[in-house]
Amino acid sequence: MRRISIRVQAYFVPPLIYCIVRGGIFIDKKEGLIRIFSKDIRNILRQVSVDFEQVQEIRLRVHLPLLMIHNNREFYVTSDGKLSKVAEEAFRVGRKDLKETLEYMSDYSLYAFEEEVRQGFITIQGGHRIGIAGKTVTDANGIRSMKFISFINVRLSHQIRGCADKVLPYLYDGREILHTLLISAPRCGKTTLLRDIIRQISDGTKSHPGVTVGVVDERSEIGACYQGVPQNDLGIRTDILDCCPKALGMMMLIRTMSPQVIAVDEIGSREDLEAMAYVMNCGCRLIATVHGNSMDDIRQKPVLRELVQERWFERYVVLNGRGGPGHVDQIYDSRGSRLDWPGRRVYDN
Amino acid sequence: MTISFFLKAAGCAMMVAGTSGYGSWMASGYRQRMELLIGLRQMIFLLKGQIIYANAPLPEAFEAVGDRTEGVLAEFFLRIAGRLDAQQGETFCQIWKEEVELIDKEAALTKADRQSLATLGEHLGFLDREMQERNLLLYLEQLDLVIGDLRERREEKCRLYTSLGVMSGLFLTVLLL
Numbered sequence: 001m002r003r004i005s006i007r008v009q010a011y012f013v014p015p016l017i018y019c020i021v022r023g024g025i026f027i028d029k030k031e032g033l034i035r036i037f038s039k040d041i042r043n044i045l046r047q048v049s050v051d052f053e054q055v056q057e058i059r060l061r062v063h064l065p066l067l068m069i070h071n072n073r074e075f076y077v078t079s080d081g082k083l084s085k086v087a088e089e090a091f092r093v094g095r096k097d098l099k100e101t102l103e104y105m106s107d108y109s110l111y112a113f114e115e116e117v118r119q120g121f122i123t124i125q126g127g128h129r130i131g132i133a134g135k136t137v138t139d140a141n142g143i144r145s146m147k148f149i150s151f152i153n154v155r156l157s158h159q160i161r162g163c164a165d166k167v168l169p170y171l172y173d174g175r176e177i178l179h180t181l182l183i184s185a186p187r188c189g190k191t192t193l194l195r196d197i198i199r200q201i202s203d204g205t206k207s208h209p210g211v212t213v214g215v216v217d218e219r220s221e222i223g224a225c226y227q228g229v230p231q232n233d234l235g236i237r238t239d240i241l242d243c244c245p246k247a248l249g250m251m252m253l254i255r256t257m258s259p260q261v262i263a264v265d266e267i268g269s270r271e272d273l274e275a276m277a278y279v280m281n282c283g284c285r286l287i288a289t290v291h292g293n294s295m296d297d298i299r300q301k302p303v304l305r306e307l308v309q310e311r312w313f314e315r316y317v318v319l320n321g322r323g324g325p326g327h328v329d330q331i332y333d334s335r336g337s338r339l340d341w342p343g344r345r346v347y348d349n
Numbered sequence: 350m351t352i353s354f355f356l357k358a359a360g361c362a363m364m365v366a367g368t369s370g371y372g373s374w375m376a377s378g379y380r381q382r383m384e385l386l387i388g389l390r391q392m393i394f395l396l397k398g399q400i401i402y403a404n405a406p407l408p409e410a411f412e413a414v415g416d417r418t419e420g421v422l423a424e425f426f427l428r429i430a431g432r433l434d435a436q437q438g439e440t441f442c443q444i445w446k447e448e449v450e451l452i453d454k455e456a457a458l459t460k461a462d463r464q465s466l467a468t469l470g471e472h473l474g475f476l477d478r479e480m481q482e483r484n485l486l487l488y489l490e491q492l493d494l495v496i497g498d499l500r501e502r503r504e505e506k507c508r509l510y511t512s513l514g515v516m517s518g519l520f521l522t523v524l525l526l
Contacts (some may be wrong), residue, residue, distance in 0.1 A: 039438040100440070108433055108474045109406035109443040111481050145477060227409065 006345065032126055034154065038100035041066065044091055047081025055156055056187065056325075062098055062129075065090030072324045079241045090172075103150055105130055117165040118143050126231055127157035127224025143234045157191075157224060163326060164196035165348035170331050170339060171315055172208060177201060177261055178314035181307070183298055189325035190289045191221055191265055193317070193346065195232055197287060198222070198263050202235020213238045214259030216249030222265055247271035250279050270303055280312065294318060294329075295336055308336060322324040357526065364525075365518030372514015376507040381457035388490045389422055389466075395420040397485045405425055407441065408433035421456045425449075445470025465491060 030052040033212040034045045041060070046338040050070050062119035065087055066077040067201035075083035076090035092207065105124055106113050116122045122130045171180050180197075205293060206211030217223050217240050223230035234240065239257045241249045246264050253259055262279050264272075267288045279286050292298045295316060299308050316332040319325075326347040331339045392414050415426035423507050425448055432444045448523035449467040452458065460464075465488070472484040 002439035035436040036351045085497060099436075103440060103474070104436055104438075107408055109400075109410075110403050110475050112398070114477050210513075258501045 017302075024078060034132075036101065036105040036124060036154070038097040038104070040241065041091075041093070041097055041101065043079060044079060044081050048064060048077065048083065049081070050083065052156070053158065057156070058154040060093045060098060061153075062095055062257065066093050096318040098152060101133075103144055105152075108113065112125065114145070117146050120146070121219070123220040123224070123327060125224070125226045127221055129155045129219065129221055131155065139299040154189075157221065157232075159195060160326075160347045161190055161199070161233070163189075164193055164200055166344070166346050167193065167317060167328060167331070168197065168200055169207075170317075170341065171197065173314070175208060177211070177285040177287075178285045179285055179312060180315040180317065181298075181313040182317045182319065183289075183292040183295070184289065184319035185293050185321060186291065187325060188321035188327070189347070190319055192326065193262060193319065193328075194265060194287065194289050195222055195234065199233055199235040201261055202237040210235065210237050211260040212258070213263060214250075214253035214257050215240045216246050216253065216262070216264045217242050217264070218244060218246050222263070224245070226253075232254065233331060241286045245271075247275040254279060254282050254284060258265065259284060261285045261287060263291050268303065271302060272285060273306070276312070279283040286313075291320075293320065295332055299336075360523040362524070364514065364521055368518035369511070369514040371510045372510045374512070374515075375510040378457045379499070379503070379506055379510065380461065381504065382462070383496065385420075385422065385457055386462065386492060386496050388418065388420060388501070390489060390496065392422055392426065393485055393489055393492070395484060397489075398479050400485070407474055427526070428431070441474045442470055445473070457520050458482055462495070467473070 020305075032262050034042050035053065037045060044066070045058075050069070053062070055068060055069045055073070057067075059069075061066040068075050068083060070083065074300060075085065076087055077090045078084050081090045082089075083098040102110060104123060110117065113122045117132065120132055122132065124130060130271055131151075131153040132146065134146050136143050137145045137147060141185050171178055182190045182194055185261075198213055198215060199323065201208075202210055202213045205325075208300050213235060215222055215234060215238055217225065222232070223234050223238075223240045223242065224232045225240060228242070230238075230240055239253065239259065241253055244252070246267065247269070250262055250264065262284050264286075265288070267273075267276065267290050276286055276288070292301070292304070295308070295318060298304045298316075308316075311334040314334045316330075316333060316336070317328055318330045318332070320327055321331040322329065327343070328346050331341040333339060362366060380444060395414045396410055399405040399413050400407075402412075403410070404415065411426045411430035411433065415423045415430060418426070428451070429448050432439070432448070433441070446467050449463055449470070452463065467485065468487045473481065
């Protein structure tokens, strides 16, 4: 009887520890995120009882309802922290809320995000990306700064370990990693997938040893570095060049860190292409992501068309967000022919 | 030679010593204030470097400067860094003003020094780096003026405080005798 009792206890202990640790992480993540909002919004979000791992976006618009995208569905957030479908019940965001939120999310230092503000987003601790919009101040060189910031979109970053498990075998040819391009529309999970691909390539898997990976993290979204320390796990053989323009960063990494694989997010400019050609000619493997809906979409884009025509990449992984982020629709080879891939979600958000 | 004479002499000596001590304390306070302001000037220079060249956000910049220096002002910088880091829902200006008030009352800063330091906090944090630099430079200019003035009058003031201390002691002695 005593032995059975010990066995039962042992059976329950690991899940219990898991729940405590995971619960702690959730609380930390929620608290860490809530700190960036104004006092009033913090108090509201603290009462929201949903799992923040499932929250994708929180939107603030001046004098308009506070919105939350949870599990791919949009909700109004009420003053008592409930998610509602009725607009009238929603908490309305004031100018003061936006001003305060901006102060907290920039660590009281909006000046330190001058370049990011110019581009319209700030990446904060944890890798969450905050989109901002307001009145732009322009000069001859383009956008100089932004004032009267009245719209804020907080996009939550999630690291999902193992989400690349099913895709990864398609990205190898024997022991060699193939040049890979992840194609996806926004909010379909390309950065999440890229993050896990990097981690697994760097750490190594049962069938493939780990290799040195260099990451150019222009927007701090992949590694989510805070004071130089990555907040996301990108593997033990990964070097990260944080907040560095992609084209410059790729060249720099080749010269300084001798990576075997280089990973970048959201390529698209002519300079990016030149740097990618340099990387590929150096014998380095390249894994990149790009905005697009399908292979045909990429074939029609002026700069990216060349990539497909000249067969720069050996694998194209297309995500389409069907039924939520993480749905890999198709995987193509260098000629654009479909590989035998069933079209499925690689993770549940 | 009675006991009352000895008591009077001892009282006079103590009075002169007391007033002289007070004079010296005033002179040393003057010197301490000057040294504190010179230290503050150096800290603001370091802060400017952190903001302009390292592009560090305020919590990081204050911590870096606080770590590299010592004394009441270093503690003040570190306390601010801690509160900014904690993000308890207070604005920067609020935190700054509260912390200026909390600077050790024994520290040799005058009310005007504290007020001018409190005003600096009203303009830090927002807008661009150029604006931060201008604000810090403006404050540095004010500090330079005060320090220059203190330096110029140091000899004169210190001598005045010391001599006034001794003289007032002697004057009171004569008056009471």
